Amino acid sequence: MYRNYRENSGVSEQSFIPGNTDTVNIDLTPRLSNLNAQYFYDYTFVFTSLQTVSVNVKLDGQDWSGPVAYTVQGPHEDSGTTAPQIFEEMPAGDYSLTYQSGGPAGAILDGITPSTINLSGGQSGTFTMNFITLASIDVAASLDGQPWSGNIDYSIEGPKEATGTNAPQSYHDILLGLYTVKYNSGGPSDARFMDITPADTEDITNGENAAFTLNFQSFNKLNVLATLNGQPWNGNVSYAVSGLKPLSGLAVSQSFSGLPPGQYSLSYISGGPANAVLSGISPAASQDVSSTGEVNFTLEFTSTGTITVYGWVFDVFWSGPCIYTVQGPVTLSGTSLPQTFSDVPVGEYFVDYISDGPPDGYYYLTVPETQKLSTAGENILFDMYFYNWRYFPGHPYFTSIPVTPVIPAVPAADLSVTAIADNYTPGGGWYYNYIITITNSGPDAASGIQVKFLVSGLDYVNNTPSQGSYNSGTGIWSVGGLASGSSATLTVHMGVSTVTGTVITYTAELITVVQADPDSVPNNGNPAEDDQASVTIVVS
Structure with missing residues (x-):
């Protein structure tokens, strides 16, 4: 380069870049004609060495070539649209590389090395744009082996962490590496989280996608039903269910959920339709709830x-x-x-x-x-x-031709039971009495009479029957016989050991008699008949 160091010389600055020869010819004739004899002019030729800048691309540590846009910035700026590429005749100085766009598909720029290059004395420098492949993670859910969608809270741990609030959901631009999905909460109602398949941790390499499925299983459910003469029946019945989670019920229909898998057995205790007996439990009294998730026990009653x-x-x-x-x-x-x-x-x-x-x-x-x-x-x-x-x-x-006999009247005794208390609101620590009365309204005498009146052993004190005997352990009052038109009474003395507000109900019922009762059946538990009576007190 030559440069004019004198003012008003009429010679402007010019520059050039030497080629492969050491000789430079410069025509100064137009300018020498303007020289003033009174002045001396100095021309200095300054030569600068030129350098080379190379741009390479690596994908996951391996050399890659293809379209990519970038700029080289420094004493001389240039741009490129492909890699690898070499920029020659670059003046000395500090250079940097700026990525614009492009590069390997499905990858992102992870960095440029080195960040700057200082070139001088004919040196060469190389910039490397480092790309890494990206992957995606799909998170799905299943319920009892079938796809399920809805709200669910989970987290993804790995080189790029994330949290999710629903499934299915996809996550893109995921860095390669080891990822773990953890279930936090939520999911299908009435179900429990089981596991994550194919595993809760996966190593994502070579750009493949990863899929995690959170698997749920419906809570095992047990239903207790009842039928009467083959038709559905609902009402009060006492039963127990044995298994890993023991259960009990006082009515049907009733459902129990959230049961651990295993074998469960249903046992009938008491109750059911009036004037009916349990004829069976279907499909079986013992069933396995771990395979189907839900089973029905049906108590089958017959009138x-x-x-x-x-x-x-x-x-x-x-x-x-x-x-x-x-x-x-x-x-x-x-x-x-x-x-x-x-x-x-x-x-x-x-x-x-x-x-x-x-x-x-x-x-x-x-x-x-x-x-x-x-x-x-x-x-x-x-x-x-x-x-x-x-x-x-x-x-x-x-005779040789027997005739149908005339059937005489069957002996009958119409028995009725009443039950009262001499204090319907006794206080704690008080004593009171139940009075049970059985009356024979005839027309015939009654024999073999027994009445059941079972009270709490904690509150029982003693008893006074007008005839017969009372067993407080079984609650059986053995009355014996009653002539037509006569009655017998049983007084049961009680104490109060429960808290205020407790409601206590006891029932007295005729359970046996030799003669037929025209309007009731002994020991059938039917409160509508006159051979049964209940009495209720409330502790004050």
């Missing part, structure tokens, strides 16, 4: 009534030992006449005589031959007839 079998020698009422069966939906075994069978399922029944009966008597027939117990609480009667030639020779029942 019941009462069957009474009487004995007659001709038309004379007889009682005593006799062996027979009552056959139908169930088989009942009889050992005496008369005998009453309670809680008998509805259906068609007949009596089959086996042995014994009146002394020197011979079984003849049962009237009626068959009979249908059709409604809950119904009481049907069978009369077994015997004959004895010694005492009744030539009786028309036993």
